[in-house]
Amino acid sequence: MSAKTQIEMLRKLLIGNKSRSRLWGALFALFMGTTMLLLTVMIWWNFNELLYGKSQYDTLGSTFLVIGKRITQENVSASHTFSQQDIDSLKQVPEVQDLGILTSNHFPAYARLGGKLAFNTDIFMEAAPDRFLDNMPSEWKWEPGSNDLPIILSSQFLDLYNYLFAPGQGLPQLSESSIKAIAVNIEVGTGPGMLRYTAHVVGFSDRISSVLAPASFIEYNNKIFGKPGDVEASRLILKAKDPSNTKFASYIESHGYTTNSQNMRWSKIRSIVEVVTTATGFLSIVLMGIGALVFILFIELTIAKAQHSLTLLLELGYSPKYLGKFMMSRFMPLVLITIVISMCIAIASQLVASVMVKQLLLTLPVFPGWPVWLALIISSSILFTLVGRAIMKAVKNDVLS
Amino acid sequence: MSAIGPEELAALRSNNISIIFQDMRLFPELTAWENLDIKRRLSNTVSPEQVEEWMTRLGIQDKKNSLGRTLSYGEQQRVAIIRALLQPFDWLLMDEPFSHLDHSNTDKARKLIEEIVAQHGAGMILADLDENEYFKYTKTIVL
Numbered sequence: 383m384s385a386k387t388q389i390e391m392l393r394k395l396l397i398g399n400k401s402r403s404r405l406w407g408a409l410f411a412l413f414m415g416t417t418m419l420l421l422t423v424m425i426w427w428n429f430n431e432l433l434y435g436k437s438q439y440d441t442l443g444s445t446f447l448v449i450g451k452r453i454t455q456e457n458v459s460a461s462h463t464f465s466q467q468d469i470d471s472l473k474q475v476p477e478v479q480d481l482g483i484l485t486s487n488h489f490p491a492y493a494r495l496g497g498k499l500a501f502n503t504d505i506f507m508e509a510a511p512d513r514f515l516d517n518m519p520s521e522w523k524w525e526p527g528s529n530d531l532p533i534i535l536s537s538q539f540l541d542l543y544n545y546l547f548a549p550g551q552g553l554p555q556l557s558e559s560s561i562k563a564i565a566v567n568i569e570v571g572t573g574p575g576m577l578r579y580t581a582h583v584v585g586f587s588d589r590i591s592s593v594l595a596p597a598s599f600i601e602y603n604n605k606i607f608g609k610p611g612d613v614e615a616s617r618l619i620l621k622a623k624d625p626s627n628t629k630f631a632s633y634i635e636s637h638g639y640t641t642n643s644q645n646m647r648w649s650k651i652r653s654i655v656e657v658v659t660t661a662t663g664f665l666s667i668v669l670m671g672i673g674a675l676v677f678i679l680f681i682e683l684t685i686a687k688a689q690h691s692l693t694l695l696l697e698l699g700y701s702p703k704y705l706g707k708f709m710m711s712r713f714m715p716l717v718l719i720t721i722v723i724s725m726c727i728a729i730a731s732q733l734v735a736s737v738m739v740k741q742l743l744l745t746l747p748v749f750p751g752w753p754v755w756l757a758l759i760i761s762s763s764i765l766f767t768l769v770g771r772a773i774m775k776a777v778k779n780d781v782l783s
Numbered sequence: 784m785s786a787i788g789p790e791e792l793a794a795l796r797s798n799n800i801s802i803i804f805q806d807m808r809l810f811p812e813l814t815a816w817e818n819l820d821i822k823r824r825l826s827n828t829v830s831p832e833q834v835e836e837w838m839t840r841l842g843i844q845d846k847k848n849s850l851g852r853t854l855s856y857g858e859q860q861r862v863a864i865i866r867a868l869l870q871p872f873d874w875l876l877m878d879e880p881f882s883h884l885d886h887s888n889t890d891k892a893r894k895l896i897e898e899i900v901a902q903h904g905a906g907m908i909l910a911d912l913d914e915n916e917y918f919k920y921t922k923t924i925v926l
Binding site: 387388391392394395691694695696697698699700701702703704778 | 789790793794796797798802804808810812813817820821822824825826866870
């Protein structure tokens with residue numbers, strides 16, 4: 383006879399074999415609650431990563447808005463540039479996550495192209511901080527003295543040319559790659575100081591409707607050809623959390639700024655997603671609570687059914703602590719296995735989610751983030767405490783009775 | 784008793800005071816041997832061989848593997864008596880310990896109890912309704 387025999391006898395007396403189906407039912411409820419909680423925290427965290435994650439500047443949670451000052455009949459003669467005060471005030475708006483100045487050219491610029499597509503025209507150019515560009519070509523750099531000038535063109539301009547201008551003028555339609563192959567001569571300034579560059583379109587932007595040149599190029603030529611003091615920002619680009627926010631919308635309206643209002647509408651869907659995720663979170667906490675309650679009730683029922691044996695064991699001299707520890711040694715591993723299986727499911731789900739969002743050109747970490755692990759630690763600590771307390775309380779109640 | 788905690792009470796029950804209950808209180812789902820072994824393992828002061836010898840002395844050796852619920856009252860009472868002797872004690876409390884035993888078995892049980900109580904140098908307290916005097920009592924109360 384070994385110590386195993388004693389444990390086997392206690393198991394026979396206190397737990398029995400008759401409640402197997404109830405035990406599985408209780409464990410299943412606990413498993414469902416834990417899994418739902420972990421998955422909900424994971425979904426919430428993943429949405430947060432996609433909407434506001436630091437790993438990617440261009441997240442789904444942000445909208446980029448280019449704003450300018452509205453020009454009306456009344457203010458047509460006034461300045462339409464943004465003062466430092468305007469910029470500082472905008473930075474204080476809660477919805478504004480980042481702000482960049484779009485610097486326009488304050489020098490005359492002229493573009494020439496020979497051949498079949500020959501044209502000569504005055505042009506404008508603008509520079510945006512690099513972090514606001516929706517794509518960053520490797521050629522995107524310019525240093526004083528360099529003759530090659532990279533240009534990023536608005537995709538809208540290409541569409542306007544291909545679908546409106548070219549058919550009317552009998553000109554060939556152009557693909558992005560064929561535009562990139564064309565070299566355009568750019569002349570900057572006038573008179574003997576005029577500078578010549580060879581420009582190439584290196585990319586297209588869906589975000590900023592403009593002809594973009596590197597900031598170093600615009601600043602360099604503005605210094606040479608511009609007048610001191612006239613390089614105030616005419617347009618700003620904002621990275622906004624939720625432009626559909628009414629306070630933000632009224633701020634834009636009350637200050638007489640203009641922007642693409644379409645952008646301000648679609649982001650409402652993100653607010654809805656947040657509400658749904660939060661509601662699911664509460665629901666899963668309730669589910670986890672019910673799962674834990676079912677399991678604890680099962681333990682209490684098991685102890686209540688074994689009350690006769692428990693009382694007699696205490697009368698024979700078994701200590702409540704020893705019997706409590708014995709009960710815990712039977713139930714705690716089951717709780718632990720349930721939690722481990724739930725966590726494995728959460729890890730597998732995260733892996734699947736990260737693969738799936740990759741197809742949508744988004745990135746998610748392969749492993750669940752810290753909030754999921756934190757939820758695991760907190761929920762399992764609470765669960766272990768509650769189960770432990772329920773067992774000890776039931777055993778002690780028996781002593782007192 | 785209410786002044787001491789549950790752990791102290793458990794220690795008292797397993798080391799100082801042993802009880803033979805009138806209603807036997809065996810575990811019906813355990814065998815006669817398991818009923819004894821679950822008590823023996825608490826203090827481990829009596830060897831399994833010793834237990835087997837006592838079972839033989841009280842004539843229940845052949846019931847070793849019978850479940851508690853299938854034993855007769857007399858057999859249950861003999862198991863309960865042996866069980867009470869499987870621990871160290873200062874006092875043995877007995878509540879009608881021979882109520883289901885015939886004269887022969889009562890005598891065997893009485894001898895065993897006397898022997899073990901003497902080994903422990905312990906005292907006995909017996910509650911009994913009939914006029915039989917099973918044990919030799921000193922009829923003096925020392926205050």
